[in-house]
Amino acid sequence: MGKLNKTDREWQRELSPEEYRITRQKGTEPAFTGQYWNSKQDGVYTCRCCGEALFSSETKFDSGCGWPSFFKPINPSVVEEQDDSSHGMSRTEIICHHCDAHLGHVFEDGPEPTGLRYCVNSASLELKTQEKNDEETYP
Numbered sequence: 113m114g115k116l117n118k119t120d121r122e123w124q125r126e127l128s129p130e131e132y133r134i135t136r137q138k139g140t141e142p143a144f145t146g147q148y149w150n151s152k153q154d155g156v157y158t159c160r161c162c163g164e165a166l167f168s169s170e171t172k173f174d175s176g177c178g179w180p181s182f183f184k185p186i187n188p189s190v191v192e193e194q195d196d197s198s199h200g201m202s203r204t205e206i207i208c209h210h211c212d213a214h215l216g217h218v219f220e221d222g223p224e225p226t227g228l229r230y231c232v233n234s235a236s237l238e239l240k241t242q243e244k245n246d247e248e249t250y251p
Contacts, residue, residue, distance in 0.1 A: 115211070141235055148234040149234060150174075157232075157237045157240075159237070160238050161208065164211070166185055167230065179232060180234055181229050182229075203217045
């Protein structure tokens with residue numbers, strides 16, 4: 113599947129102002145405020161912009177940071193990494209490989225087996241649960 117290219121105007125029509133600010137303008141939601149920071153539901157976390165499956169609830173953990181945290185993506189190729197030196201810091205930004213949506217950052221302070229913490233904005237994600245999938249499949 114190739115890159116999904118849309119204009120800023122198209123993204124603004126499809127996303128809420130907060131989702132647009134975070135995913136298209138590399139924003140960050142305040143800690144402990146996002147929809148999924150403390151979610152314990154089973155399912156697959158997909159990209160809010162394009163629907164790409166990014167993280168499984170099986171790899172989600174409570175990092176105490178106030179954002180949804182995962183120790184690995186569903187597949188290494190679905191998340192791209194870029195150097196981020198904004199705000200006077202040196203970090204590694206993570207973006208959706210399909211639509212270039214800003215997801216958050218990855219840090220090397222996560223649990224085993226990877227030792228990584230993918231720290232993701234809730235506004236960048238949509239949780240697909242089995243119940244939602246059943247509802248969509250059986251009208």
